[in-house]
Amino acid sequence: MKSPQVSTVITALVFSGLAFFIFSLIEPTQTTVAIAIFIIALVSPLIGTTSSSESVASDDVKTLYVGNLPYRANEAAVRELFSTVGQVHSVRLMKDKHTGKRRGFGFVEMSASDTDKAVETLNDQEFQQRTLKVREAKERPEKEAEGETE
Numbered sequence: 001m002k003s004p005q006v007s008t009v010i011t012a013l014v015f016s017g018l019a020f021f022i023f024s025l026i027e028p029t030q031t032t033v034a035i036a037i038f039i040i041a042l043v044s045p046l047i048g049t050t051s052s053s054e055s056v057a058s059d060d061v062k063t064l065y066v067g068n069l070p071y072r073a074n075e076a077a078v079r080e081l082f083s084t085v086g087q088v089h090s091v092r093l094m095k096d097k098h099t100g101k102r103r104g105f106g107f108v109e110m111s112a113s114d115t116d117k118a119v120e121t122l123n124d125q126e127f128q129q130r131t132l133k134v135r136e137a138k139e140r141p142e143k144e145a146e147g148e149t150e
Contacts, residue, residue, distance in 0.1 A: 061089050062115040066122075067105045067133035069093065077128075078106065085121045086114020107137055 066078065075091040082088045093106035110118055115136060123134040 060112055061109050062112045063137040064108045064110060064115055064118060065105065065133075065135055065137040066108055068130050069102070069104050069106060069132065070128040070130045071102045071104055073102070073128055075106075078108065081122070081127060082108050082110065082118055085118045087111040 064082075069078070073093070075093055078093065079088050079091045082091070087110060089109040089111070091106065091108050094103045095101060096103055108118075119134050119136065122132055125132050125134075
């Protein structure tokens with residue numbers, strides 16, 4: 001009779017696609033379960049990184065600059081607002097590194113197909129008593145390496 005822990009590990013192995021055949025060759029014990037969990041912990045991040053980078057190419061996601069945000073706005077509120085016009089991948093609201101207070105602007109990563117609609121719909125729209133400024137973000141120029149500027 002298999003314990004719930006063993007069936008959980010077997011299920012995890014099926015999802016990871018690795019070392020499943022090991023369990024078909026040997027009788028699971030607490031030691032083999034512990035080894036399998038260790039293998040999954042080591043290999044799972046590698047599998048996830050590969051598949052997620054392939055599934056979301058840089059062409060599929062664009063970054064929008066969102067300015068004039070209320071200082072009290074948080075990531076969840078901004079995500080909820082932008083979710084009304086398209087698929088939101090991430091929200092980053094900028095904070096002052098010394099005080100930790102929000103700086104009134106941020107960036108929203110959205111599906112490329114939704115960014116035009118987001119700019120058209122949300123630019124100049126009032127949000128928590130402030131008029132938002134929404135546009136496609138510009139690439140940040142790379143900083144010169146230290147020691148090269150003489």
